[in-house]
Amino acid sequence: MSFSTVNPTTGELAAAFPLQGDEEIFEALVVADRRYREDWRLRTVAERAEIVGRGGRILRESATSTRLCRSWRWERASVSATSRSI
Incomplete structure (x- = not known):
């Protein structure tokens, strides 16, 4: 399946x-927890922001569907508009 x-x-x-299966999921969670404790939580907010921003750029660059890009822009614009109105 x-x-x-x-x-x-x-x-x-x-x-x-x-x-x-359960075993693969459990192992992935153990690895993610270890990475968080040994690396991610020790980074500054600026370092984390750079990493997340880089990931966003990679996703946008690799998007093969114009529709996907349009959808992302619309969601981003909606979030920005909501943030400004709060």
Whole structure:
């Protein structure tokens, strides 16, 4: 059994990923917890912001769907508008 991702524009299968069992999920959580304790929590807010920003740039650059990019811009604009009105 697997988890599938479908391109909403074309309806074509974009990717399929095998479902993970309890053991794989537990191991991933252990690794994530260790990385947080030994690295992430020791970084400054500025360092974290740079890393997250870099990840955002990579995601935008690798987006293959114009619709995905438009959706991201719309969500970002909505969040900015909401933030200003608070």
